[in-house]
Amino acid sequence: MTDFLQLFLSGLATGSIYALAALGFTLLWQASGTINFAQGEFVMLPAFMMVVLLGSGLPLYVAFAVSIVLSVLVLGWLFKRGLVDPLFKYGMMPIVVATIGLSIAMRNGVRAGYSAEPQPFPQVFPDKVFDVAGVTVSAGDIGTFVFAMLLVVVTQAFLNKTVTGRAMQAVAQNTESASVLGINVPRMIFYTFAINAVLAAAAALLVTPTYLAKFDMGEGLGTKAFFAAIIGGFNNSRGALLGGLIVGVCENLAAAYISPAYKDAVALLIFMVVILFKPQGLLGKKEERKV
Amino acid sequence: MTKLMEGSATKVVADISTDAGAVDFSAAVLKAKQSDADAIFIVTNEEESARMLREFRKQGVKKPLIGETTLIGQKVIELAGDAANGALGHVGLTVEAAPLKAFGAKYKTEYKSESDHNGIKGYTGMYVLKAAIEKVGKLDRKAVAAAIRGGCFSAKQTPGVLMDVCFDDKGDLDRESFMVEVKGGHQVVTATLPPLNAKK
Numbered sequence: 001m002t003d004f005l006q007l008f009l010s011g012l013a014t015g016s017i018y019a020l021a022a023l024g025f026t027l028l029w030q031a032s033g034t035i036n037f038a039q040g041e042f043v044m045l046p047a048f049m050m051v052v053l054l055g056s057g058l059p060l061y062v063a064f065a066v067s068i069v070l071s072v073l074v075l076g077w078l079f080k081r082g083l084v085d086p087l088f089k090y091g092m093m094p095i096v097v098a099t100i101g102l103s104i105a106m107r108n109g110v111r112a113g114y115s116a117e118p119q120p121f122p123q124v125f126p127d128k129v130f131d132v133a134g135v136t137v138s139a140g141d142i143g144t145f146v147f148a149m150l151l152v153v154v155t156q157a158f159l160n161k162t163v164t165g166r167a168m169q170a171v172a173q174n175t176e177s178a179s180v181l182g183i184n185v186p187r188m189i190f191y192t193f194a195i196n197a198v199l200a201a202a203a204a205l206l207v208t209p210t211y212l213a214k215f216d217m218g219e220g221l222g223t224k225a226f227f228a229a230i231i232g233g234f235n236n237s238r239g240a241l242l243g244g245l246i247v248g249v250c251e252n253l254a255a256a257y258i259s260p261a262y263k264d265a266v267a268l269l270i271f272m273v274v275i276l277f278k279p280q281g282l283l284g285k286k287e288e289r290k291v
Numbered sequence: 292m293t294k295l296m297e298g299s300a301t302k303v304v305a306d307i308s309t310d311a312g313a314v315d316f317s318a319a320v321l322k323a324k325q326s327d328a329d330a331i332f333i334v335t336n337e338e339e340s341a342r343m344l345r346e347f348r349k350q351g352v353k354k355p356l357i358g359e360t361t362l363i364g365q366k367v368i369e370l371a372g373d374a375a376n377g378a379l380g381h382v383g384l385t386v387e388a389a390p391l392k393a394f395g396a397k398y399k400t401e402y403k404s405e406s407d408h409n410g411i412k413g414y415t416g417m418y419v420l421k422a423a424i425e426k427v428g429k430l431d432r433k434a435v436a437a438a439i440r441g442g443c444f445s446a447k448q449t450p451g452v453l454m455d456v457c458f459d460d461k462g463d464l465d466r467e468s469f470m471v472e473v474k475g476g477h478q479v480v481t482a483t484l485p486p487l488n489a490k491k
Contacts, residue, residue: 003325120369123345136324136350138349210342211314214338251315252317252318260309264310
């Protein structure tokens with residue numbers, strides 16, 4: 001039982017990182033109808049920003065702060081203006097294909113421009129271990145889970161309780177009505193992209209000490225985050241959180257009790273089951289359109 | 292390895308495999324803890340070794356972590372950081388060994404990084420080849436290969452080989468090697484092992 005609990009808690013920590021990336025997926029979808037298949041690379045790039053900044057002698061927390069600003073500029077503003085805006089009028093599919101191309105370009109750009117080798121990254125949380133009723137819990141897992149959940153709660157609070165957040169939600173629900181009501185729709189969409197960039201940078205800070213900074217670190221992470229978003233409900237932010245946690249926990253349990261070889265298949269399996277029986281996701285709402 | 296251990300005082304209590312390219316070793320490390328082994332022998336590639344060492348540290352495992360050249364290699368030490376400290380292993384070559392310290396210092400001056408065993412192998416390999424070519428007197432592939440097989444090259448006569456080395460008739464080399472422990476981010480030689488076929 002103690003082993004199960006230990007795996008469960010460790011899985012929650014991993015799942016909370018997936019949840020951050022999955023939340024970015026759902027926010028972008030809700031605000032702009034964009035599915036960003038470069039989301040994994042959006043986590044990889046801030047990781048390398050921090051590696052470069054750490055290499056120049058900056059402490060970790062300063063490197064993180066600077067990488068957030070750079071991420072908002074590059075992964076928020078530049079991504080929106082350079083890729084999404086020009087293709088928006090052609091529908092969803094060109095944007096999807098373009099983001100797939102972007103992910104390949106980002107991966108190979110980092111590999112060729114920086115290095116194909118993994119880069120060291122400092123631990124964010126101390127190497128302490130706590131024994132709670134026989135269950136070993138690391139400070140790293142607790143810190144990762146708490147930090148990620150805090151970010152999710154703050155994001156939710158911003159969206160629900162601030163004027164700007166509610167304006168962003170209005171744009172997500174009905175762009176035309178929001179525009180008629182005087183909401184600056186392009187600015188609200190940009191804010192969504194900016195929040196996604198911040199969440200990606202935070203995910204990078206939490207995941208890179210374990211994954212190590214490598215050009216392909218985002219591949220698996222992006223795929224699992226996408227599955228997590230679908231599992232939880234692509235049109236529900238809380239669903240992204242639930243999906244991420246489910247994937248993280250189930251992966252860990254599968255690796256321990258079945259085989260490590262099946263670990264990566266767990267997310268896909270759950271995804272297929274959910275798609276078959278509840279296509280809108282566990283917490284998502286059915287969307288209907290009149291034709 | 293399990294077969295080699297049969298009949299010895301060492302009993303293999305668990306054999307845990309991981310997926311190639313794995314990034315999360317929490318389940319594997321937990322299984323290792325559950326096995327209650329006295330020591331853990333790790334064989335993975337460089338990245339995986341670094342991640343595994345970090346996971347062992349994260350889960351508070353205090354048992355000896357033992358490996359081969361890769362586990363306690365310089366790249367793994369760099370990637371794993373403090374988590375590599377305490378790891379033990381056998382290495383054929385290390386810049387921390389007395390005969391190789393001068394090479395290590397020159398390498399660091401030139402390339403601004405520590406050489407691992409690959410750097411030393413590249414260097415000494417070229418000098419073995421040079422010595423064999425000089426022995427044969429011509430660039431004949433078969434003759435040079437034959438000169439290496441079954442031959443010995445001493446560091447005194449060929450300083451570039453850095454350590455005395457012999458080759459058997461199959462081309463496998465035989466020379467001193469080292470047991471090391473990682474301390475403070477560096478390999479520290481704890482014992483020197485004689486060549487397998489050392490004259491007693």
